[in-house]
Amino acid sequence: MAVRTVGHNQATMNGLREKVLTLDTMNACVKRVEYAVRGPIVLRALELEQELSQGVKKPFTEVIRANIGDAHAMGQKPITFLRQVLALCVHPDLQNSPDFPEDAKRKARSILQACGGHSLGAYSNSSGIQPIREHVAQYIQRRDGGIPADPNNIFLSTGASDAIVTVLKLLVAGEGRCRTGVLIPIPQYPLYSAALAELDAVQVDYYLDEDRAWALDVAELRRALCQARGHCLPRVLCIINPGNPTGQVQTRECIEAVIRFAFEERLFLMADEVYQDNVYAEGSQFHSFKKVLMEMGPPYSTQQELASFHSISKGYMGECGLRGGYMEVVNMDPAVQQQMQKLVSVRLCPPLPGQVALDVVVSPPEPSDPSFAQFQAEKQEVLAQLAAKAKLTEQVFNEAPGIRCNPVQGAMYSFPRIQLPPRAVRRAKELGQAPDMFFCLRLLEETGICVVPGCGFGQREGTYHFRMTILPAAEKLRPLLEKLSQFHAKFTREYS
Amino acid sequence: MGQQPITFLRQVMALCTYPNLLDSPSFPEDAKKRARRILQACGGNSLGSYSASQGVNCIREDVAAYIARRDGGVPADPDNIYLTTGASDGITTILKILVSGGGKSRTGVLIPIPQYPLYSAVLSELGAVQVNYYLDEDNCWALDVQELRRAVREAKEHCDPKVLCIINPGNPTGQVQSRKCIEDVIHLAWEEKLFLLADEVYQDNVYSANCTFHSFKKVLWELGPEYSSNVELASFHSTSKGYMGECGYRGGYMEVVNLHPEIKGQLVKLLSVRLCPPVSGQAAMDIVVNPPRPGEESFAQFVREKEAVLSNLAEKAKLTEDLLNQVPGIRCNPLQGAMYAFPRLLLPPKAVEAAQAHGMAPDMFYCMRLLEETGICVVPGSGFGQREGTYHFRITILPPVEKLKTVLQRVKDFHVQFLEEFA
Numbered sequence: 001m002a003v004r005t006v007g008h009n010q011a012t013m014n015g016l017r018e019k020v021l022t023l024d025t026m027n028a029c030v031k032r033v034e035y036a037v038r039g040p041i042v043l044r045a046l047e048l049e050q051e052l053s054q055g056v057k058k059p060f061t062e063v064i065r066a067n068i069g070d071a072h073a074m075g076q077k078p079i080t081f082l083r084q085v086l087a088l089c090v091h092p093d094l095q096n097s098p099d100f101p102e103d104a105k106r107k108a109r110s111i112l113q114a115c116g117g118h119s120l121g122a123y124s125n126s127s128g129i130q131p132i133r134e135h136v137a138q139y140i141q142r143r144d145g146g147i148p149a150d151p152n153n154i155f156l157s158t159g160a161s162d163a164i165v166t167v168l169k170l171l172v173a174g175e176g177r178c179r180t181g182v183l184i185p186i187p188q189y190p191l192y193s194a195a196l197a198e199l200d201a202v203q204v205d206y207y208l209d210e211d212r213a214w215a216l217d218v219a220e221l222r223r224a225l226c227q228a229r230g231h232c233l234p235r236v237l238c239i240i241n242p243g244n245p246t247g248q249v250q251t252r253e254c255i256e257a258v259i260r261f262a263f264e265e266r267l268f269l270m271a272d273e274v275y276q277d278n279v280y281a282e283g284s285q286f287h288s289f290k291k292v293l294m295e296m297g298p299p300y301s302t303q304q305e306l307a308s309f310h311s312i313s314k315g316y317m318g319e320c321g322l323r324g325g326y327m328e329v330v331n332m333d334p335a336v337q338q339q340m341q342k343l344v345s346v347r348l349c350p351p352l353p354g355q356v357a358l359d360v361v362v363s364p365p366e367p368s369d370p371s372f373a374q375f376q377a378e379k380q381e382v383l384a385q386l387a388a389k390a391k392l393t394e395q396v397f398n399e400a401p402g403i404r405c406n407p408v409q410g411a412m413y414s415f416p417r418i419q420l421p422p423r424a425v426r427r428a429k430e431l432g433q434a435p436d437m438f439f440c441l442r443l444l445e446e447t448g449i450c451v452v453p454g455c456g457f458g459q460r461e462g463t464y465h466f467r468m469t470i471l472p473a474a475e476k477l478r479p480l481l482e483k484l485s486q487f488h489a490k491f492t493r494e495y496s
Numbered sequence: 497m498g499q500q501p502i503t504f505l506r507q508v509m510a511l512c513t514y515p516n517l518l519d520s521p522s523f524p525e526d527a528k529k530r531a532r533r534i535l536q537a538c539g540g541n542s543l544g545s546y547s548a549s550q551g552v553n554c555i556r557e558d559v560a561a562y563i564a565r566r567d568g569g570v571p572a573d574p575d576n577i578y579l580t581t582g583a584s585d586g587i588t589t590i591l592k593i594l595v596s597g598g599g600k601s602r603t604g605v606l607i608p609i610p611q612y613p614l615y616s617a618v619l620s621e622l623g624a625v626q627v628n629y630y631l632d633e634d635n636c637w638a639l640d641v642q643e644l645r646r647a648v649r650e651a652k653e654h655c656d657p658k659v660l661c662i663i664n665p666g667n668p669t670g671q672v673q674s675r676k677c678i679e680d681v682i683h684l685a686w687e688e689k690l691f692l693l694a695d696e697v698y699q700d701n702v703y704s705a706n707c708t709f710h711s712f713k714k715v716l717w718e719l720g721p722e723y724s725s726n727v728e729l730a731s732f733h734s735t736s737k738g739y740m741g742e743c744g745y746r747g748g749y750m751e752v753v754n755l756h757p758e759i760k761g762q763l764v765k766l767l768s769v770r771l772c773p774p775v776s777g778q779a780a781m782d783i784v785v786n787p788p789r790p791g792e793e794s795f796a797q798f799v800r801e802k803e804a805v806l807s808n809l810a811e812k813a814k815l816t817e818d819l820l821n822q823v824p825g826i827r828c829n830p831l832q833g834a835m836y837a838f839p840r841l842l843l844p845p846k847a848v849e850a851a852q853a854h855g856m857a858p859d860m861f862y863c864m865r866l867l868e869e870t871g872i873c874v875v876p877g878s879g880f881g882q883r884e885g886t887y888h889f890r891i892t893i894l895p896p897v898e899k900l901k902t903v904l905q906r907v908k909d910f911h912v913q914f915l916e917e918f919a
Contacts (some may be wrong), residue, residue, distance in 0.1 A: 017726050019756045020658055020691040026759065027596045030766055038549060065539075070546045073539025083514045091510035097522065117720035121501050121742040141589070158746070159579060161770055169621070194769040200591075220616035319544040346617040347584055351774040352744035353513075 024282060029320035032197040034457020036190050037068055041440055045450040055110035055418055059447030066468045067450045069244075069268060069412045071382075074471040079317055079378050081371045082360040085111070089120050089356050103369040111356055120352040126345040128326070129352075132359045136326050143276075144291035149328060155340070156326045156358065158350045160274050160311035163327035165195050167307045170340060171200040171236050171268060181234035183267070185216070186458035187415060189244040189463070193458070202232035207460060210417065213406050214248035215335025216255045225265055237267040242275040242286065242410030245457050245467040247390070249284040249409040255292045263304045271308040274325070277315035280387035282411040290330060305328040312357045314412065316382040324354025386412070389470040389477055398479065402492055408470065415454070415467050418488060424495035426438030436464040443487050497894035498763040499741050502801050504794045505783040510536075512543050514777050526792040534779050546686050549768040551579025551749070552775065555782045559749050562785035566699075567714035576752050578763065579781060581773040582743075583697050583734035586750035588618050589729050589766060593759065594659050594691060595624040604655035606647055606690070608639070610838060610880035610888070612667040619701040625655035630883060633840065636829050637669035660690040665698040665709065665833030668880050670801040670813075670892040672832040673705035678715045686727050694731040697748075698740035703810040713753060729753040735780045737835065739805040741752045747777030747784075809835070810898055812893040819904040823911050835894060838877070841911075847918035859887040865914065870906045 023031065039489035042065075049063045065073065072078065081104060088108030095105055114131045116122030128134065133151040140149035157163035172180045180201040184192045196203045206224035208214040228234045234292070239258060241250045250258075262269045265382035279286050290308050294301045312324035329337065365372040390408035397405035397416045405416035408420050415495055420428075420435050426440035443466075444450050454465030504527060511517050518528050523852070537554040539545030550556065556577040563572035578638035580586035595603045604625040607615045619626045629647040631637040639662070651657040662681060664673045673681075685692045695812035702709050717724045735747030787802075788794040788918050813831035820828035820839045828839035843858050851861030859876035866889075867873050877888030895903055 017689075019754070019759075020689050021594060021759050022756050023758050023762070025596060025658075026593050026762060030593055030762060033769060034767060035765065035769045038771070039765075068546065070539060071544075072542035073545040075540055078542060078544050087510045087514035087517065090513055091506045093506075093522075094517075097520070099516070099520065115744070117498050117664065119501060119744070120745045121740075123736075123743045158774070161772070191769060198766075198769075313546075317544075319541070320546040321538070321544045321772065323772075323774040343621075346614060346621075347588075348582065349744070349746075351581070351746040351777055353776040354774060486828050 029198050029200045029439070032454070033194045034190065034197070035194045036452050039452070039456060040066055041444060041452060044441065045444060048444065048448065057417040058448065059446055063444075063448045063450055064472060064476075065450050066472060066480070067452045069314060069469055069471070070320050071314075071412075071471050072320065074469070075473045076318050076382060076471070077357070077378070078319065079360075079375065081365060081375045082317065082319070082357055084371075085360050086353055086356050087357040090137065090353070092118075101370045103365055103371050105217050107360070107363075111359060115352070120356070122352075124352060125347045126347075126349050127154070127341060128350060129355055132156065132355050132362075133326075134219060134361055135363040136328075138359065140288075140290065140328060144288055144294070147291055147294045153329050153332075153337075154326055155329070155344060156324070156350050156355050157344075158325070158354065159313060159323045160272065160325040160327070161191050162192065162323075162350065163307075163309055163325060164270065164272065166340065166343060167270060167327065167329075168195050168199060168201070169343065170336060172199045174233055176459075177231060178233045180236065181222065181228045181232035182236040182238060183228070183234060184238045185240060185243070186460075187245050187454065188238075188458055189240055189272070190456055192238055198253050202228070202234075204234055204428070204459065208243070208246055208248070208462070210406065210463070213409070214243060214246035214415075216248075216250060216254055216258065218254075218261050221258070221261055235266075235268055236270060237262050238270045238272065238290070240272040241289075242273075242278060244272075244275065244411050245413045245415040246406070247408045247411040247413055248406070249279055249281065249286060252285075252287045252292060255287055255289060256296060258302055259289070259293055259296060259304060263300050269304065269306045271306060273308055274311040274314050275411040276310065277433075278386060278412060279384070279410040280390045281407055282375075284409045286410070290328060291332065303331055305332055307332075312361055315361070316379045317357065317361055318382075319354075319357050322354040322357045323351055324358040325350075326358060328490065369479070385474060386470060389474060390414075392477060393481060395466070396485065397479035400488060403485060403488055412469055412471060413467050414470060415457070415465050418464050418466065419492070421492055421495040424491065427495065436466055439464065439491065440466055442491065443484065447483050447487055449484055449487075497892070499805060499894065500801070500897050501683060501742065502740055502798065503800045504788055505740065507794075508783050509776065509779055513539070513776070515839065516569070519895060524793045526788055526794050528777065530783065530786065531787040534782060538775065543779065545775070546773040547579075547775050547778060549770075549772050550764055551577070551773060552778050552782075555579060555778050556749075558782050558786040559751075563663045563711075563713065563751060567711055569718070570714050570717045572713070572751060573907060576755075578750050578752070578767065579773050579778045580748040580750060583695065583748040583750070584614050584737060585746075585773065586613065586732050586748055587693065587695065589763065590693060590750065590752075591618050591622060591624070592661070593762060593766065593843060595619075595622045596680070597656055600654060600908070603640055603659065604651045604657035605659040605661060606644070606651070606657060607661045608666070610668050610877065610882055611661075612695070613879055616881070617663055625651070627651040627655070627657055628881065631666070631669060631671070631717075633829065633883070633886070636832070637666060637671035637673075637838075639673060641675050641677075641684055644681070644684055648684075648690075654779070657688070658691055659693060659694040660685055661695065662712070663695040663697075664712075665689040665701060667695075667698065667834050668836045669829070670831045670834040670836055670838065671829070672704065672709060675708075675710045675715060677711060678710055679719060682712070682716055682719060682723055682727055686723055692727060692729045694729060696731055697734040697737050698834040699733065700806070701835060702808060702833040703813045706829060707832045709833070713751060716753065724753075726754060728755060730742065730755075735784055736778060738784070739802045739809075740780070740784055741805075742780050745777040745780045746774055747781040748773075808897070812897060815892045815897065815900060816891070816904060823835040823908045825915055826911060831893065835892055836890050837893060838880070838888050838890050841877075841889065843887050844915060844918045847914065850918065860887055862887065863889055863916065866907070866910055870910050872903055872906060
């Protein structure tokens, strides 16, 4: 018989009873979940903002939130056509307005036709509005040089995070030494470690090679896999390309090698490609896992299981708040695919506005459309700005002694390595903090710049990093980078 | 099913989506004011920014103010409000945190039978122990505290029952709990140390003249400090139901009461992994809790539209109940609230046998035949749970009145024929 003890203690004496839900009684897996991007340093940033707004004097006048890949928050403008289409879908009365171009009106009408009651307020199918899934499939086909995609393999989602968690949920099984192991890159985007903690899966780390611009090395994959087999059943290999936080863009050869490896070792491949539109470095090119897989031909193309993920939060759109995304699944067992459909149906459907935004992303204005020119101009402007900011970031950080920044080939972040004097490392440990957390907290307190310490993403033992977005407005970015570099120099002197 | 969105809500949403419209003469000033306020609270003044994981601050304040107004002045703290991706998201998140232990100490969660199957699905996914308590069909689906006690007692043999879920107004059953019943439930939760989940998404959908929605929060407060300072409660609301019907926006909130501060920290941490609920859904929620006020330009139209929807739903609730009760072999409890009828089917033994021969639950067999022969799609009672040997289906009351009459007539004709076939 299950018995719970009720504490008749101080709490009761205060008239308050011991609670049902405490740290001791809660789900232990949830307790282990961490998400550094919105973790302790961001909570402190919030407090500082509140203090500033209350008139408390600080060495800075504003907190710079360079911790999260949120472009609009840093001043990037939404794509006009996307917002026009969405507004027309939200409020169809606007069809009568002369202020909206004909192509936006047409697109909105065709989307609403596919909605229940012609309203964004209706639940859609759990895998998303059918014509939008078809457009996603067509987008993939165009992107991949004609390699077809099946709309039935497309599942729209509430951001890419939602789809990634859904697939992981299906994959994680077994007990003890047969518990599913999931290979993730170090450094990683901490959704992965958080989801694995919550699902009580075994996290298996493979290290990206910092000395080679964060390249993925199959020998290292093999090392991680062999080691993992001692204590779990590794079944999943997660790749983030372009990388987050590292920004590296995988070469085609590397992707082929990864696919071969996954096939040989019977690993389900998850390809997080949300930064596929964010490629800046000359000589770097985005190759989708899907395309490479198909071009490798059988047996890979017909048997290797792959789930690829995309989002409206990044790219040139930056529509984080709308929560839109999709996954494409390839070679998934049909019965499992049905299970996935069942699983997503419990949450009914992804938000309609996010689905609409995705539709614009995957079927943008054509050259003959009235909105084409402005759309392209806005898109190119955003991407050009991001490329310039990526280059500037790398350059300024590499001018600072003690800071070493790999080329920001893609994505939205720099992840520079910082040298920390041994005294600083010791001081951090005295305070019970990771050394780069200690550094970042001091940086925040003294400059208002909020970045996320490398310990939140994972890194080789004894190395220290931070992740900073490249998103602050162009005119603000250089001063920020310099301020940060100066702080690092000062910090180094202080602890020498 | 053809219900029109509330104009004001869509106007504010459009203004938030495409702020150029703030210069348009076609939008009323009160809508613009709401939109500006929301956008100012968004990063970069854009719906496209991630919000705080708990939701946009001013919207949480508006939700708290709404709750206080709704509950006759009982205060709500914005810090206890979490905006969510529909109510389902909040319910799932709280259950995730609650479910722990192993073997005989595995968390047991009490859910009503019949239930909205989100609950059974989530419990299954979390590996929690589902503990059924039966609503009383002979008593308009009332919740009987003795039955709750029975369920708790039996559950203790094989799990650790810690959570009690109530759906009020009920889904699929539509019953609206009496105040006394809610008080009894709270007393029981206090005695047995149960965490209360109050799913109140249909709080605006109350039709019976002798029924009133009482929020669990309000009743808890009014029971005095012994209860109001101790009983842990999470209440849920959504933009999907009510008079709004904005399902596709995935808007919702939960209000938590008496949660341990460390648990609230854990809650925000868990939510932060998914960054934030859709900001457009948060904006929709803001309109729901902060609608046009008397004296504002849009007030009259708003009230008209809202009343039209609600009175239409009330009419359809009565219509559905009456028409179904005219069918021999169908017995439908009063539809006090929500959006569904859950009539009882008295199926002849031969039909039950035929179903079993097909390897189907009898009401599934019935519903499949209904679908094949009439095109009417309803959900069999087996999907919601019911007492052994009873059969039901859930049908929504949402089609337009004339269509609803036709649909119900077809159901009646089908049922009569079905009875003859299996006599």
